[in-house]
Amino acid sequence: MTHYSRLHRIVIDVPQEVHSEELTFWQGATGLEMTQPLKYPEYHLADLPGQEFGLIVQRIGAGQPRVHVDIHTDDLEAEVARLEALGARREFKPHEWWVMSDPAGLLFCVIPDQPGTLHDQNAQRWD
Amino acid sequence: MTHYSRLHRIVIDVPQEVHSEELTFWQGATGLEMTQPLKYPEYHLADLPGQEFGLIVQRIGAGQPRVHVDIHTDDLEAEVARLEALGARREFKPHEWWVMSDPAGLLFCVIPDQPGTLHDQNAQRWD
Numbered sequence: 305m306t307h308y309s310r311l312h313r314i315v316i317d318v319p320q321e322v323h324s325e326e327l328t329f330w331q332g333a334t335g336l337e338m339t340q341p342l343k344y345p346e347y348h349l350a351d352l353p354g355q356e357f358g359l360i361v362q363r364i365g366a367g368q369p370r371v372h373v374d375i376h377t378d379d380l381e382a383e384v385a386r387l388e389a390l391g392a393r394r395e396f397k398p399h400e401w402w403v404m405s406d407p408a409g410l411l412f413c414v415i416p417d418q419p420g421t422l423h424d425q426n427a428q429r430w431d
Numbered sequence: 432m433t434h435y436s437r438l439h440r441i442v443i444d445v446p447q448e449v450h451s452e453e454l455t456f457w458q459g460a461t462g463l464e465m466t467q468p469l470k471y472p473e474y475h476l477a478d479l480p481g482q483e484f485g486l487i488v489q490r491i492g493a494g495q496p497r498v499h500v501d502i503h504t505d506d507l508e509a510e511v512a513r514l515e516a517l518g519a520r521r522e523f524k525p526h527e528w529w530v531m532s533d534p535a536g537l538l539f540c541v542i543p544d545q546p547g548t549l550h551d552q553n554a555q556r557w558d
Contacts, residue, residue, distance in 0.1 A: 311461055311479055311486060314441055314500055318535045325518065325534045332517040333502065333533075334438055335555035352438055354553040357484045359438060369535035371498040373441055375460065390459040391452065406460075407452045408445045408496035426481040428462035 306431050307379035308422035309386075313349075313358040315413070317370050323363040330361055344399075356426055373412050376427075380416040386430060387414065433558050434506035435549035436513075440476075440485040442540070444497050450490040457488055471526075483553055500539050503554075507543040513557060514541065 318326045327348055331338055336350035338361060346363045360374075377383035384394065384402050392412075395403045401415040445453045454475055458465055463477035465488060473490045487501075504510035511521065511529050519539075522530045528542040 311441075314438075314498075316500075316533075316535075316537065322535045329518050329534045333514055333519070335557075352484070353555060355482050355484050357479065357482050369537050371441075371500065371537060373443075373498065387460055391456050392460070406443075407456050408443075408449045410443065410496050410498060428480060430462075 305379070305382065306429060307377060307382045308427040308429050309375055309377040309383045309414075310422060310427035311373055312356070312376040312415070313360055313374040315360040315362050315372050315374060317362045317364045317367075317372065319364050319366055319369065322369065323361070326369075327361045330359065334359060370411075372410065374415050375412060376415045376417045376422065378417055378419050378422045380414060382430070384414050432506070432509065433556060434504060434509045435554040435556050436502055436504040436510050436541075437549060437554035438500055439483070439503040439542070440487055440501040442487040442489050442499050442501060444489045444491045444494075444499065446491055446493055446496065449496065450488070453496075454488045457486065461486060497538075499537065501542050502539060503542045503544045503549065505544055505546050505549045507541060509557070511541055 316330060338348035338350040340348055348361045349358055351358045387404060391407045392404045395405050401413050403411055403413055405411055443457060465475035465477040467475055475488045476485055478485045514531060518534045519531045522532050528540050530538055530540055532538055
């Protein structure tokens, strides 16, 4: 069945001890006011000016700071299976999305979007 | 003097030994055909569908795979100085752009664009 996907967000992951400083820095650097989704307060999010593309700063519990990308899709299982066939691996499913790793071992997320948000003008169609 | 800047690209940095596999994966994952600028063949680049936002895969000589972001600006010195005042540090200047580090130590690049490419509809103005 046809589904869509797109690269949709960059996520800057930082541990607790530098989170506040990092969030202030990236808001200042981009001029964006980032907001927290009520359901997931560890994220601060804003869309880039004029783009359907977003920047997120995530507070992580521990570990090294890093950057990862989010792929959004209107059919999570189909998209994850498609990416597996290209060489990615399922790592874990923390919430309603999958964390996968690419061939170099870099983590990225695959996030389900509401049907209808992705179409031929803003995403890639997979038949 | 007024200048503009914007977050404009994601760069996936991978060492030589996984570069080919990684490039194939990300082209397949996004459906984008990435092209090499003649001047810098270590980069493969494509714009995301419907967005003024790009994905780059960079071949690096050694080191761990990582992801970084590029900020583009029409006034390199003014932008780098602005980011320094926010807490970033100049690391090195490999070509006509600066590599900086954010408060968490993550590297990012600040890239000069042609005057006129950035404006109120696609970037942030700094007065």
